[in-house]
Amino acid sequence: MQFELSNEFLSILKEDIARGDKDTVAANIRALYPPDIAEILDEVNLEEAQFIFRLLENEVGSEVLMELDEDVREKFLASLSDDEIADFVDELNTDDAADIIQELPEERQEEVLEKVEDEEHSENIADLLAYDENSAGGLMAKELIKVNQDWTILRCVREMRKQAEDVDKVFTVYVVNDEGVLLGIVSLKRMLLNSERTIIKDIFEEGAISVKTDAMAEEIIQVFEKYDMVVLPVVDEFGRLVGRITVDDVMDVVREETSKDYQMMSGISEDIETTDSVWVMSRARLPWLLIAMMGGIVGAMVIANYEDELKLSPQMAFFIPLVVAMGGNVGIQSSALIVQGLANNTLSKDGMLKRILKELMVGLLNGLACSIVLIAYSYVFSYPVALSLTIGASLLAVILFAAAFGTFMPLTLHRMKIDPALATGPFITTSNDIIGLFFYFMIGRLMYGLAF
Amino acid sequence: MQFELSNEFLSILKEDIARGDKDTVAANIRALYPPDIAEILDEVNLEEAQFIFRLLENEVGSEVLMELDEDVREKFLASLSDDEIADFVDELNTDDAADIIQELPEERQEEVLEKVEDEEHSENIADLLAYDENSAGGLMAKELIKVNQDWTILRCVREMRKQAEDVDKVFTVYVVNDEGVLLGIVSLKRMLLNSERTIIKDIFEEGAISVKTDAMAEEIIQVFEKYDMVVLPVVDEFGRLVGRITVDDVMDVVREETSKDYQMMSGISEDIETTDSVWVMSRARLPWLLIAMMGGIVGAMVIANYEDELKLSPQMAFFIPLVVAMGGNVGIQSSALIVQGLANNTLSKDGMLKRILKELMVGLLNGLACSIVLIAYSYVFSYPVALSLTIGASLLAVILFAAAFGTFMPLTLHRMKIDPALATGPFITTSNDIIGLFFYFMIGRLMYGLAF
Numbered sequence: 001m002q003f004e005l006s007n008e009f010l011s012i013l014k015e016d017i018a019r020g021d022k023d024t025v026a027a028n029i030r031a032l033y034p035p036d037i038a039e040i041l042d043e044v045n046l047e048e049a050q051f052i053f054r055l056l057e058n059e060v061g062s063e064v065l066m067e068l069d070e071d072v073r074e075k076f077l078a079s080l081s082d083d084e085i086a087d088f089v090d091e092l093n094t095d096d097a098a099d100i101i102q103e104l105p106e107e108r109q110e111e112v113l114e115k116v117e118d119e120e121h122s123e124n125i126a127d128l129l130a131y132d133e134n135s136a137g138g139l140m141a142k143e144l145i146k147v148n149q150d151w152t153i154l155r156c157v158r159e160m161r162k163q164a165e166d167v168d169k170v171f172t173v174y175v176v177n178d179e180g181v182l183l184g185i186v187s188l189k190r191m192l193l194n195s196e197r198t199i200i201k202d203i204f205e206e207g208a209i210s211v212k213t214d215a216m217a218e219e220i221i222q223v224f225e226k227y228d229m230v231v232l233p234v235v236d237e238f239g240r241l242v243g244r245i246t247v248d249d250v251m252d253v254v255r256e257e258t259s260k261d262y263q264m265m266s267g268i269s270e271d272i273e274t275t276d277s278v279w280v281m282s283r284a285r286l287p288w289l290l291i292a293m294m295g296g297i298v299g300a301m302v303i304a305n306y307e308d309e310l311k312l313s314p315q316m317a318f319f320i321p322l323v324v325a326m327g328g329n330v331g332i333q334s335s336a337l338i339v340q341g342l343a344n345n346t347l348s349k350d351g352m353l354k355r356i357l358k359e360l361m362v363g364l365l366n367g368l369a370c371s372i373v374l375i376a377y378s379y380v381f382s383y384p385v386a387l388s389l390t391i392g393a394s395l396l397a398v399i400l401f402a403a404a405f406g407t408f409m410p411l412t413l414h415r416m417k418i419d420p421a422l423a424t425g426p427f428i429t430t431s432n433d434i435i436g437l438f439f440y441f442m443i444g445r446l447m448y449g450l451a452f
Numbered sequence: 453m454q455f456e457l458s459n460e461f462l463s464i465l466k467e468d469i470a471r472g473d474k475d476t477v478a479a480n481i482r483a484l485y486p487p488d489i490a491e492i493l494d495e496v497n498l499e500e501a502q503f504i505f506r507l508l509e510n511e512v513g514s515e516v517l518m519e520l521d522e523d524v525r526e527k528f529l530a531s532l533s534d535d536e537i538a539d540f541v542d543e544l545n546t547d548d549a550a551d552i553i554q555e556l557p558e559e560r561q562e563e564v565l566e567k568v569e570d571e572e573h574s575e576n577i578a579d580l581l582a583y584d585e586n587s588a589g590g591l592m593a594k595e596l597i598k599v600n601q602d603w604t605i606l607r608c609v610r611e612m613r614k615q616a617e618d619v620d621k622v623f624t625v626y627v628v629n630d631e632g633v634l635l636g637i638v639s640l641k642r643m644l645l646n647s648e649r650t651i652i653k654d655i656f657e658e659g660a661i662s663v664k665t666d667a668m669a670e671e672i673i674q675v676f677e678k679y680d681m682v683v684l685p686v687v688d689e690f691g692r693l694v695g696r697i698t699v700d701d702v703m704d705v706v707r708e709e710t711s712k713d714y715q716m717m718s719g720i721s722e723d724i725e726t727t728d729s730v731w732v733m734s735r736a737r738l739p740w741l742l743i744a745m746m747g748g749i750v751g752a753m754v755i756a757n758y759e760d761e762l763k764l765s766p767q768m769a770f771f772i773p774l775v776v777a778m779g780g781n782v783g784i785q786s787s788a789l790i791v792q793g794l795a796n797n798t799l800s801k802d803g804m805l806k807r808i809l810k811e812l813m814v815g816l817l818n819g820l821a822c823s824i825v826l827i828a829y830s831y832v833f834s835y836p837v838a839l840s841l842t843i844g845a846s847l848l849a850v851i852l853f854a855a856a857f858g859t860f861m862p863l864t865l866h867r868m869k870i871d872p873a874l875a876t877g878p879f880i881t882t883s884n885d886i887i888g889l890f891f892y893f894m895i896g897r898l899m900y901g902l903a904f
């Protein structure tokens with residue numbers, strides 16, 4: 001049963017809280033799933049949120065904590081004591097527990113870990129904390145169900161009764177050998193539908209797809225998507241099973257990655273949302289604007305250099321926005337295609353040169369089309385021939401350059417292990433603009449020189 | 453075991469195919485998972501692909517067919533006979549089967565469906581084809597496992613032996629009543645760990661999260677992400693269980709949706725990739741370029757209108773790119789935030805007016821910062837006071853307008869049920885440019901009028 005958070009529900013809830021009516025609030029809240037409770041907590045103020053939160057049992061509370069918006073969770077954690085956080089950490093799976101610990105300020109991390117009751121659990125968490133956040137080790141949870149290939153189904157079921165307590169979402173059971181090396185998987189379906197005395201070795205699927213602990217987020221996402229996986233086992237360098245990553249964690253990462261690319265293109269430097277304060281939003285957006293400003297100033301200096309041409313032919317100023325904008329548009333199209341191709345791993349296997357040549361062909365086709373439109377317009381409106389040819393020729397030059405540059409930059413950034421999406425941001429587009437202006441006026445100077 | 457497609461592997465394979473060596477090719481290919489085989493088929497030419505494809509058994513072949521790039525699959529389907537396609541459709545789950553049928557030209561669809569051996573299967577597919585492609589009905593598969601709440605686990609297992617044959621990925625078992633209404637779910641884990649004689653009614657989880665057949669892709673994605681789901685049951689208007697959607701299908705849709713937004717911002721009108729031909733790529737990119745051209749021409753007409761001002765003060769031309777670019781940057785930032793917020797369902801619950809006011813505040817802060825930088829620059833470089841104030845004031849005006857317009861447009865489009873991402877595309881940004889030019893020159897005319 002889905003839950004739609006209506007303003008009505010919220011205001012009634014706030015009234016109940018203001019009255020201190022714990023029973024009513026508790027009754028209303030307990031009927032909801034953790035993600036819905038978290039949604040409510042994101043919408044009320046901190047005191048109201050704490051009121052609600054204290055009514056939750058530890059298990060639900062820990063789940064709600066994980067579902068909160070990061071900013072809200074930060075405030076919550078700051079207001080909870082080390083013991084309280086440790087209680088939640090006890091309830092969480094190791095991957096979520098490690099995430100929570102990591103979000104705490106460094107001084108608190110050790111203290112909270114020490115207060116965690118289950119020692120094995122806190123050791124497991126400490127293990128996970130040692131991995132890079134964006135690697136398989138950092139994303140995985142240690143809770144999983146594994147059986148030995150020599151066991152019967154009956155024995156498996158007995159062992160699973162012990163292991164399954166901690167594992168809430170069981171999709172597949174992993175099959176290992178005596179050394180703990182991952183051999184394959186056996187589905188619960190198969191275990192259910194075979195006789196008790198069947199030996200795992202005879203029914204399991206050999207050769208599971210897995211990733212090593214040091215695999216990075218990008219590779220992990222691609223494996224999930226390519227093989228339509230729901231859960232992915234993680235192995236160490238010896239092939240021993242050490243953890244698993246579930247698809248919902250990957251979907252979160254996919255969302256973050258695509259958000260990052262999108263924000264990069266629109267020139268937003270931090271992960272902000274419309275719920276953030278005016279100050280936070282300004283701060284995230286100003287850096288790129290200032291870079292664009294610098295670029296604009298350089299552009300002004302470029303044009304200033306050709307002041308004489310402008311005095312001779314002020315009409316050249318009319319087409320400045322057009323030439324610059326076209327360069328920007330074409331450049332962004334080229335860069336975006338590359339960035340998308342890299343993100344989805346659908347890039348053709350061409351070399352750099354072949355790819356740029358292809359882009360130039362596209363640029364030529366489109367550039368000619370646009371130039372012809374432009375020359376036709378200027379002819380109809382009786383602009384001087386020198387001007388018509390100038391804008392036509394420089395538009396073509398600008399488009400060709402932008403297409404090549406727009407393809408070259410993200411690929412080069414990628415090779416240098418820098419985020420290729422930077423190429424779609426204001427930094428590169430501003431450079432494109434400036435170079436476009438150079439082309440425009442140099443060609444203009446040439447044409448006018450020829451005309452006289 | 454992951455598979456990395458190396459150029460070496462490819463060339464050896466191509467040699468084997470050229471020699472007509474079926475056995476070697478078959479041996480190499482059969483060791484691979486369907487997604488990997490599909491990757492190979494995407495990289496070789498059509499004849500080589502068909503050579504490989506014919507070596508596959510129907511079951512594997514059908515899976516490979518689904519994993520192919522859409523363009524490649526189109527060519528394949530065109531080269532296969534109706535009977536051959538029907539054989540593959542027999543092997544596929546109803547959701548994939550429906551997708552394949554839909555990709556065929558209309559004339560072929562009926563014919564292929566008639567040739568499908570399993571009549572019940574083809575009826576199911578026909579049912580699914582009746583739904584909107586992007587709705588739950590269009591995304592779901594009919595293959596699922598359901599049990600009656602009054603059955604014992606023993607009886608469930610017996611029933612499941614019959615049903616499970618068609619269902620390869622079993623995550624949860626759905627619990628229904630005698631009318632087929634979805635009541636809840638029971639996990640395989642729970643069924644495995646309880647005694648045979650337990651009645652389902654006593655152990656299942658009541659109240660499953662589900663969607664109706666007419667729910668659209670956007671809502672479905674949000675449910676998956678919010679509740680960390682792996683599989684989502686679909687019910688009809690009476691609450692009866694009719695199908696299920698698995699998370700891998702949703703991940704594909706998520707990818708497509710975010711790609712669309714990204715492409716919209718970069719001005720690409722079709723779903724193209726770097727592997728497409730020069731002609732296809734030009735065709736997808738030209739429309740937006742022409743719109744930008746029109747915008748540029750209108751911009752030129754606007755500036756032409758102020759030719760006298762330009763003659764009096766050619767220096768006004770220097771800052772045209774800057775003012776226009778800043779308006780574009782700020783506008784894109786505002787629009788992108790809204791589009792992202794809508795896509796991720798993280799938009800604050802503010803009304804339109806409050807939101808625009810907030811944006812204006814951000815615009816004011818950033819605009820003032822930028823204007824001050826600009827005025828400082830023009831002071832240092834000894835530009836006339838009238839010009840300095842013009843560019844400072846118009847920059848501020850342009851930024852404020854762009855912030856408000858960039859917020860207003862996507863929200864309005866969204867309310868009109870139009871894709872809000874259109875606001876980030878060249879169409880809106882071009883309008884922004886033109887209006888920016890108006891501001892610039894109007895303020896310039898005003899300032900210079902005041903100065904004289």
